[in-house]
Amino acid sequence: MRATRDRVPSLKMQFLDFFRDQQFSDIKLEPIHNLALEVPVEAGENFQFWIESVSSSPEVAGAALVKIECLDDSGEVIRILDWPHKSSLVGDYIYIESGPIENPKVTHAAFRVPANATLIRLTGRQWKADIETLVLGAVEYLPGPTLGALQSGTPLSIPYENYDFSENVDPGAQQVKVDITVAPGTGTNLPLKVQLFDSAGAEMLSPANLPHHAVQGAFINCHASRNSKKDTSAVIDLPEGVAQIRVSSFANWSAKGSILGAPHFEYEFQRTVEQVFNSIEALPAEDKEQPLIFIDSTAPPLGHQTLAIRPNNLAQEFCNAGATVVYMPFSSLQEHENVVDERLVQFPRNDFHAVVDQLLKLEWQGPKVYYCTSFPDWNAASVIDRFNRNGWTTVYEIRDNMEEFKRVGYSKWYDPSLEVFVAQRADAIITVSGALARKMEAVAHPDRQPRVIPNGVRAELADVFSEYRSLEQIAERQPLKVVGYVGHLTPAWFNWQYVIAAAKALPDYTFEIVGHGAPDNLITPDNLKILGPKNHEELEAIMPRWKVALIPFVDSPLTRGVDPNKIYEYLACANRVVSAEMGSVSTYPATTVYDTLESFIDQIRLHMEAEWTQEELNSVEVLVEDSKWSSRAKQVLNFINEIGKED
Template sequence: MRTIVMLSGIPYEYLKHRPQHFATYFARKGYEVLYICITDYNKIDPVHLGNIRDRDSFIDSFFSRNADDVFVIKSSIHSENINDSSLTLLINKINRIYNEKNLIFIAAFPQWITHLQALSKNSKLIYDCLDDWEEFTKDPDMGYSEEIINCERKIASIADLVITSAKRLYVKMSYYNNNIYYLPNGVWNVDFTQQELLPQVPIDLKSINKPIVFFMGAIAKWVDLDLIQFIAELRPEYSFVFVGNLRCDLPKRSNIYFLGSKKYEELPHYLAVSKVCIIPFKVNNLTAAVTPLKIYEYLASSTPVVTTIMPDILELPGTRAATTYNEFVEYIDEFISMNNEKYTVETKMAKKSVELYNWPDLLEPINNMIKRDSYQVENNENVIKNTIRSYKNYKQSFLIKNELLGMYNYLGLYNLSCSLYDFNDETLEIQQHLDYEKLALAHFCSGCIDMSKKLLNMYIENNDKKILQPYVNSLLKEEDFEIFLEIYLLKASGNIYEAIKLADSQIVPEKYQPKLLGLLSGLYLDIGEYDLAFQVALEILAVENELKLEDIFDAYTLKFIIKTFSEQNQYDLAEEFTLTLMQINKEWQQFFVSLLSDVYISKHLVE
């Protein structure tokens, strides 16, 4: 029996998400599945763990088997004075107890890489890329720092296989690994078969008038609350029912009902009495990287779906993808006003469309790879070319144009990237759904240097990265600015290894090149090679020069240098750097003020 260690970012008991479905599948296939959440560190007593010598004692002490036959960390907390280093100890113990054989680690959260440094060559690592973590860092309320991006690049680079849940993520990960497998979300079809349901309406639905338009899942910032307000106002005769976790307040209207969170097993009963299901997501880069679990569960219950446009679910039978608010309402109306015969056809199409998305069928290729111990998959370029062809009918959508931009760039088809957007210097203005840094790279590689520089400035402006402007301006003042510009655009576009390769080629032995080395330090930081990044930074700082810190390093690299000084108890140096940088301007003061506070706190704790 082989053992799979599922390394997740969410507890097993927290609703049913992709990692839990993976774990359930492999447990049903006969694997021993250990499910560990990144927040489980406070459930692991390092002293007790150190005394464990065999597999049975290990499992009995730290795990319990749940109803899905998955082993999850026991909830009893041994000590309050435990930090996340206990997870590293746990992984190392798993390696030793299982003799580093027959172990498959499936990581579904990037920061697990900090606990996987001691994996043996006999173990296999699969990284499941299920979200665009870079987009999450743009929302302060999510609590993610730039470190999660660096962690993802590193874990993707060393993984034996990278799985992605969306085509946008497929392209992104292709810069870091040649073994990428596209595996969209799915459904346990049997769980949502209406014919097997008891003919019983949930109690909290009995007083709600039909027709019911239904949504299940988190009501969070990626949900378009303005769209919900719009459709509810326009159709007061429809009941809009929401179940799930409420992270943002829904509009207050008499025909909008929030019924709280429901257990996974209860959801089919709500779907059974719903006429239409909806996915009113905002249209942006975050949702472009999503294949919602709920759409497959909706369809498996034979319920038609109206959704905003998302690249991976275009043209699914039983669905309608709306490009405007009015169109969203029209599609809801279409389903609700259908006669029984037409509606039955739609429900059958909905059910039929998800047969290919049954979890056992989706995951069987991964199971076969594990059994063969071979992780070679279809060539990345072929998959991307096929995806481009599938988007041919949607090229007028700004969202799809942006997806094509990323794909053309990956294939080196920069002229095609430039041809997607019909604007010149006079019509250049902020556009939604546009990765300016990628378009800037395309124009640079097509020989349009001035346009490239303008687009780079728009990237900085549109992504709230004004903190980077002094550094970019410094690079562009160099005599050989074009090489710096190309390296920086590769970096900004996510092609870090090509940027490193180009930067390395420009280094002249025994010549002091602070700006080039500063750029290289930032590139090593981008791929999570922190020791290398700091070593290069120290080489620069060891030589006195007239350049300012902000001309040599970007703000994120400077933040990393200061944090590293602080971790090494060089608090006075960390404080000096921070105070100097805070004097540049208001943006820099705001960017570094919390870091200065951290330095002071760490310093006084030591004293």
């Protein structure tokens, strides 16, 4: 042992010399024989620890070890059940895996604390005296006070089967955002079970806004990749009385992989329903003479920059037109606030009935509108008659064929009988396409003629792109030969076969694909670039270099009923459009539809070579102006006024 201690400074100095200009210059270094740690534990809990170390001979296995003792209240050692490393001399132990000074290695161990054990004792030993082993920083352990990165900056990598964290919930929180990072090299997504407990430790009902497994319960599906780490965020609605949240791996699950560090919890404290409605009641009298609109939607919350769709845009434009808008997204508000504007507020889905009760109590002189947009669920069915009886105008808007969405694995909440129930009781029906209008004609009240009001484009985007709607600007992008797409990339409706085949057939063109949901196992040619999701500002830099833009949807009843938002964005940027047949796209300027792979490729080539005319640009200019969301909102409000009710 004397020889080892004499040589420790030399290894330490080598290490510090190597890293003196880096983040390790002030790191704590101790010889392995100085490692001594005692941790109070509870029987049955999963205990694990991490030790980072370097060695003078990293190629030699078994040079150092950590003795593991589980002790009861009397100090008696209790052996770990089924522990693989045991000896009569040391007892339970684990060999330390050490690296060279330029590449410290991490040793990880995990086990179930045996019955009656109340203390874990870890003791380091230099097993081969002619080799020096140094421990970097403190031993990290779980359950423990901190869990993040080791002193070298290496994040703790926790095997999936050992992942188990509990967190005390901040009192008064309505939601918690959970961030989890899966380590690279994990081949499949990793599901993590989510449980809620009250102050007495009793398990509460599973969070309703998370997906559910038939056996495991509510879970977060953590994304994984073999090549890079992957971040997953989930927002969990917290019921009243919750005191603790637990996130853990599925029991007896075959998935393999690792997660980096503990989950990060960020709590949201939103204003109550009563507090928000108090501010609405305090609005000036002239505001209460304008429409009051309750939007019941499948859309994301207001404020989500990259996912804003029709209901989000209409909500803002209704407010801009003078209406007071109460908005309800599909689930939670995530990180967004209740109050967007003094006349534009939103609530999480679990406040639905409390919001309806407050709305029906409001003293309001102007028109009152219940606007159910593609969400004919049990909630809508249970309240539409209440609104009708209380003098509200009820509107059912159908943006997509939800029956077909369910058929391809989405919108699992959808029940066609509920849609018929809501449609037959609504005062007005709005659709985004003729195909959806024809569907509604078959099920709605015979006196309710559906009104087609297509989708639109953000005025900000149309204005930013206005400079590109000129013959001079279009001529500048011609040599680039770039074809683009922006939107969801799920194979349920995005035709990857056609897009990949077109890229192979047109090797001189660059295909830029923007959006989320691309399959992980795609094999694509070099000229096809998958850029991932982009926010509005990023799109404003990407789309102007496209000459041709695509809407390459699989031909199905689902896609034929769509009125794609993206066509208005494409035309606002003076992109020529090649689209599958849907909505009214075939009637738009600079747009053609295809019906076979050959015509898809031919139309891309023809549009790339075609020159714009001023007449075409003038037609696009008229379409863009008429398609701004402010114009669409006016069309909706005018239609509502036509069939409005009086108290």
